[in-house]
Amino acid sequence: MAFDVGSSSNGLNRVQDLWFSDGSLVVRAENKIFSVSGAVLAARSSVFQDMLAFPQPGSAGFEVESLDGVPLVELHDSAEEVEPFLRAIFDSSFFMPAPTSNLLSDILAILRLSHKYDIQYLHRRALDHLSKIFPTELSMFLQHLNSFPPGFEVFKTSADAHLEILRVIHQVNALWLLPAAYSRASKCSPQRLFAAPSWPHLPDAIKAKLHVAHAHQARHIIAIVHAVGGTHDATTCTSPQTCPGEILLLVTALLEPLGELEMEFNFFDVKDIFLPDVWKDLGGTMCATCSKHRTEQVSLSMQKVWDGLPANPGLPPWDELRAMRDMTMG
Secondary structure (H helix, E strand, O other), rough: EEEEOOOOOOOOOEEEEEEEOOOOOOEEOOOOOEEEOOOHHHHHHHHHHHHHOOOOOOOEEEEEEEEEOOOEEOOOHHHHHHHHHHHHHOOOOOOOOOOOOOOOHHHHHHHHHHHHHOOHHHHHHHHHHHOOOOOHHHHHHHHHOOOOOOOHHHOOHHHHHHHHHHHHHHHOOOOOHHHHHHHOOOOOOHHHHHOOOOOOHHOHHHHHHHHHHHHHHHHHHHHHHHHHHOOOOOOOOOOOOOOOHHHHHHHHHHHHHHOOOOOOOOOHHHHHHOOOOHHHOOOOOHHHHHHHHHHHHHHHHHHHHHHHHHHHHOOOOOOHHHHHHHHHHO
């Protein structure tokens, strides 16, 4: 089938800064068209290379047609995803390696399509961006627990962002990102996740894992409460009159989120209890010995929870996930 690009009736819109005059291939996604170099696409992508060498209309997700004598390939992907994907290929400054900032929506679009069309360098680059906020190490995870890198601020307000992250990570089989991603998603209350527009379209398997993640949240908080509220050692305590009350105050502060119907709390938020300003608000009169002991117990409990985090959604242990990461990332 041939299209007349100048016709207004066909409803096709050129993306001007991705419409190269010497383009040898027109890419169509929904109602947007892009004139690009077929040779560059073939050099970057084994899928495009095979398709352009042996065009088979309707196969591999493509439909090959023509536009003013130039081959036209229709991709069965959204224009919203195809545009940043093509920009990452044809504009070297658009999608730079981490730690440069990029919109989360662009990272996910590039991750999904680079996986689908086998563009390895873009796939690894997108995974590297995500690994900064979904790491396999506890220390790095805590760095960005409540402060998001540029481009990831959408997590503060959008439950849909968490759901889309999980969907795409599962789709590209980047399993090592999932323990931290489920932990972050379970920071949103179930009510907020259920109300997200994309919730009805989320695969049932991911919904089930999110329910499990929320259940583990409560269980882990109880475990850390036990670590904080453990036996008070009066033989080493230097303030035996006040420390038991301070310990009770800490336990109460840790349990309080569990009583809220719309809990927006994560087990790992417990580390904030020991920040100086938070500690001061809680009274801050616990002796140094008791404070040190409980800080150590919290750290040990937190590490234990992190070590068991992959098992919650049924994933392999961390050493296997890190091996998968290293194999994919080279």
